Amino acid sequence: MKPLTLQILAMLLAAAGLAHAAAPRATATNPIIFADVPDMAMLRVGDTYYMSSTTMHMSPGLPIMKSKDLVNWHLASYAYNVLDDVDELNLKNGKSAYGKGSWASSLRYHDGTFYVSTFSGSTGKTYVYSTKDIGKGPWKAVSFKPMLHDHSLFFDDDGRIYMISGGGTIRIAELNADLAGLKPGGINQVVIQNASAPAGPDVGLPAEGNQLFKIHGKYYLFNIAWPKGGMRSVIIHRADKITGPYEGRVGLQDQGVAQGGLIDTPQGDWYAYLFQDHGAVGRLPFLVPVHWENDWPVIGENGKVPATLNLPVSKGLIPDIVASDEFNRRPGEPALPLVWQWNHNPDPKSWSLVQRPGFLRLTTGRVDADILLARNMLTQRTFGPECSAATALDVSGMRDGDCAGLALLQKQYGWVGVKMDGAVKRIVMTSAESTAPVEVQSVPLTGKTVHLRADCDFNNRADTARFFYSLDGKAWTQLGGTLKMVYTLPHFMGYRFGLFNFSTKASGGHADFDFIHLTDKITDPK
Numbered sequence: 001m002k003p004l005t006l007q008i009l010a011m012l013l014a015a016a017g018l019a020h021a022a023a024p025r026a027t028a029t030n031p032i033i034f035a036d037v038p039d040m041a042m043l044r045v046g047d048t049y050y051m052s053s054t055t056m057h058m059s060p061g062l063p064i065m066k067s068k069d070l071v072n073w074h075l076a077s078y079a080y081n082v083l084d085d086v087d088e089l090n091l092k093n094g095k096s097a098y099g100k101g102s103w104a105s106s107l108r109y110h111d112g113t114f115y116v117s118t119f120s121g122s123t124g125k126t127y128v129y130s131t132k133d134i135g136k137g138p139w140k141a142v143s144f145k146p147m148l149h150d151h152s153l154f155f156d157d158d159g160r161i162y163m164i165s166g167g168g169t170i171r172i173a174e175l176n177a178d179l180a181g182l183k184p185g186g187i188n189q190v191v192i193q194n195a196s197a198p199a200g201p202d203v204g205l206p207a208e209g210n211q212l213f214k215i216h217g218k219y220y221l222f223n224i225a226w227p228k229g230g231m232r233s234v235i236i237h238r239a240d241k242i243t244g245p246y247e248g249r250v251g252l253q254d255q256g257v258a259q260g261g262l263i264d265t266p267q268g269d270w271y272a273y274l275f276q277d278h279g280a281v282g283r284l285p286f287l288v289p290v291h292w293e294n295d296w297p298v299i300g301e302n303g304k305v306p307a308t309l310n311l312p313v314s315k316g317l318i319p320d321i322v323a324s325d326e327f328n329r330r331p332g333e334p335a336l337p338l339v340w341q342w343n344h345n346p347d348p349k350s351w352s353l354v355q356r357p358g359f360l361r362l363t364t365g366r367v368d369a370d371i372l373l374a375r376n377m378l379t380q381r382t383f384g385p386e387c388s389a390a391t392a393l394d395v396s397g398m399r400d401g402d403c404a405g406l407a408l409l410q411k412q413y414g415w416v417g418v419k420m421d422g423a424v425k426r427i428v429m430t431s432a433e434s435t436a437p438v439e440v441q442s443v444p445l446t447g448k449t450v451h452l453r454a455d456c457d458f459n460n461r462a463d464t465a466r467f468f469y470s471l472d473g474k475a476w477t478q479l480g481g482t483l484k485m486v487y488t489l490p491h492f493m494g495y496r497f498g499l500f501n502f503s504t505k506a507s508g509g510h511a512d513f514d515f516i517h518l519t520d521k522i523t524d525p526k
Contacts, residue, residue, distance in 0.1 A: 026313035028071045028287070030305060031275075034384040034458075035321060036282025036494030037065075039104035041116075041211065042263045042273045049263065050107060050134060051273075052079070052116050056493050057089070057101035058341040058379070062118055064107075064134055065321075069312045070263070070271065070287060074320035075338035079105075079116045079129040079139055082345050088122045091344040091375050097122045098372070098411070099492040104209060106153040106163075115179070117163075119147045126151065126163070128179045142180040148173065152212040152221075156242060162187070164221065168206030170195045172243060191244045192221075198235050198248040199225040207235050211261035212242075218295060221246065224259040232258040234274065234299060252299040257286045262297060272299045280410070280463035280485035281384045281456075282494020287311070316520065322380050322387075324517045327360045329353055336378075343377040343409060343498060351376050356512055359394070363510040364402060364503035370437065371407060371415060371430075374502030379409060382495045384458035386522045389497040392473065392514040393418060395425060396448040401505025403428075406452040407498040408465050411435070411491045414483035415500070416452050416467035418445060420509070429467045429480030440480035447471065454497065455522045456485070465495075 039054040051065045051073065062079035083102055087095040102118040109115070117128040127143045151165035161175040174186030182188065195207035205226035213220045221237040234251035252258065252272070260274040270290035275283045288305050290297045300306070318324070323339045335353055350365040360378065368374045380389075391406050395418045398404060405417015414431045425445040430437050451470040457463075465483040468476040485495050497518075501511035 028309040028311040028313055030286045030288075030307055030309065031278070031284035032071050032287050032309075032314065033073065033285045033317065033321065034281070035284070035317060035381045036496075037285050037321075038275050038283035039209070040260055040273050040275060040285055041105050041107040042261065043107050043109055044263060044265070045109050047266050050076070050109075050114070052105040052107040054103055054105065054118075055101070055341060056099065056103070056491075057097040057344050059083070059089070059345045060341060061102050062105055062116060062129065063338075064116065066135070070265070071309075071311050071314050072320070076135045077137065077139075078338070079118075080127075080141065083120060083127070084123045084125070084143075085345075086123060089345050091373055094373070096373065097344060099490050102127070104150050106151060106211070108153050108155060110155040115153060117151065117153045117179075119149060119151060121147065123147075128153070130179075142178065144181040150208045150210050152210040153179075154212045154214075154242070156214070160187075162242065164191070164210045164212045166210070167208035168196055169193055170207070170210065170221070170223075187243065189243065191239075191242075192237060192246050192248070195221075195223050195235060195237065195248065196225040198250050199227045199230075199233050202228045204228040205232075209259040213262055215262070216295070219246075220262070220297065222251070222259075222261045231256040232277070234258045234260075234272070236297065238296065249296070251297065252288065252303070252305075254300060254303060254305045257288065257305045262290065270297065272297070277487070278384075279458065279461040280487050280495050281382055281458045282487065284384075317383050318518060318520060322383055322518055324515070326358070326515045327353055327513065328358050339380050341379055343379055343496075344375065347375045351378070359512040359514055360499065361397075361510050361512050362404065362499065362501035364399075364501055364507045366507050367401075367504060368502045369504065371403070371409075371413065371500060371502060372411075374500055377407065377409065377498040377500040379496040379498040380516075380518070382408070382456050382458075382497060383520070384456075386455070386457050386459060386520065388453060388455045388519045388522050390451060390453040390473075390517045391499060392449060392451050394449050394512040394514065395420075395445070397510040397512065398425075398501075399503065399506065399509030402501060402503045402509040402511070404501035404511035405499075406454050406467075407500055408454055408456070408483065408485065409496045409498045410485065410493065411488040412484075412486050413437075414454075414465060414467060414480075414485075415498075416454065416469060416479055417500075418450060418511075427469050427479065431480060431483055433484055433486075443469075443479070451476075456495065457522060 060078035065073040066076040148165035151163040170192040207223035236251040237246040237248040239246040407415035428442040453468040
């Protein structure tokens with residue numbers, strides 16, 4: 001090769017290298033998870049991050065997620081399969097745990113053991129779960145009264161164990177060494193009389209969502225408060241002793257992003273993990289950079305939540321947070337992957353993946369008037385900015401009065417499915433947008449199989465859904481109108497996809513679901 005040719009080649013290689021170096025690095029964006037993952041608690045052990053979250057009335061509950069980069073998370077386990085055996089959690093005798101169940105959790109790692117705790121307005125108890133292996137378990141459970149609202153479990157350096165809890169007025173209570181109850185004669189007192197004070201005199205939601213940290217010898221308590229006419233705000237209190245006195249300030253007021261705490265990276269960077277109410281999809285996790293000034297954490301970039309973060313780009317939520325399922329199980333595999341949760345405690349006698357291999361069979365075990373009281377609805381999160389779920393339903397085992405199909409679950413729900421009237425099968429779309437369920441449209445079904453689909457549009461908080469059916473899984477027809485999805489406090493949860501079968505007349509019929517296919521794109525029906 002001639003010297004001039006070598007020179008040109010070197011210049012071309014150098015130019016290519018410069019172009020490669022100048023190429024922008026893909027970065028993470030807020031929210032880091034576009035799905036309902038509220039009330040997060042987070043910790044780091046070595047180079048691995050762990051996060052717990054609220055799941056209310058769902059079972060199993062108290063999910064634990066795992067990540068190596070704070071952005072890409074996967075479900076690792078649940079702290080419990082059944083929170084408790086009471087009518088509200090079992091959907092029995094007309095009772096439910098909608099909006100209750102288990103609320104905000106606290107996640108800790110102490111002396112080689114993981115601890116996660118929660119509380120329940122359905123039972124009036126505080127629950128503490130512990131394990132050496134957060135992925136495989138087993139989890140040890142203890143519970144006690146009273147219910148400590150929005151508590152933060154805390155292991156202090158002197159070996160004493162506490163919970164900080166309350167709303168508005170914040171208390172500290174010392175626990176027994178086994179965490180199974182309050183310590184007789186231990187510390188039990190008010191530490192902050194009015195934790196809402198930094199937010200101003202006119203607060204609608206008093207300070208709650210307690211999360212306590214000890215950093216560089218000082219105690220930092222994170223809360224939220226909601227000034228009237230304002231937005232959900234981060235409140236930070238600081239003290240030299242765990243019992244106070246505490247001094248407080250507003251930590252962040254931007255876009256309603258609030259409630260959470262602090263996490264650091266192995267490299268020494270700090271972030272606040274917080275969430276935002278985001279309409280019908282639910283409450284979405286955000287990360288906000290933090291720097292320190294005069295021993296105070298300063299949240300945000302000039303007080304604002306950035307749209308992008310100097311962290312790895314998200315690879316998406318499928319299949320680690322939500323996932324398609326063919327309902328085929330190899331020997332040794334769990335019956336249900338971690339992406340699935342039941343709406344309330346299931347009836348184990350009325351569902352199966354083995355009675356018809358390759359199908360989820362839901363059998364009616366009783367008579368229910370409405371889908372919200374139907375046991376054994378199997379659910380996954382909806383997710384944004386848009387998503388779609390499709391399933392194939394075999395109705396040959398359904399009986400008179402049975403209703404089975406694909407739902408979007410919230411108080412103002414919608415569903416598409418098959419309703420049996422005697423021997424007549426109809427494909428129906430039902431909407432509870434006006435709170436009372438209305439059968440919007442129906443068409444006859446002559447065969448034994450139908451494909452069902454639900455599309456959700458959360459772009460710019462559109463919060464709309466459409467329902468479709470198909471006889472071949474290829475050509476789709478919309479059924480009913482557009483459902484306006486609304487996040488309601490009685491359910492306190494983002495909309496979820498649900499597979500269901502319930503009877504309005506007599507038990508014993510069954511519906512077989514062949515699969516569920518989830519996508520993050522809405523396509524126009526063909």
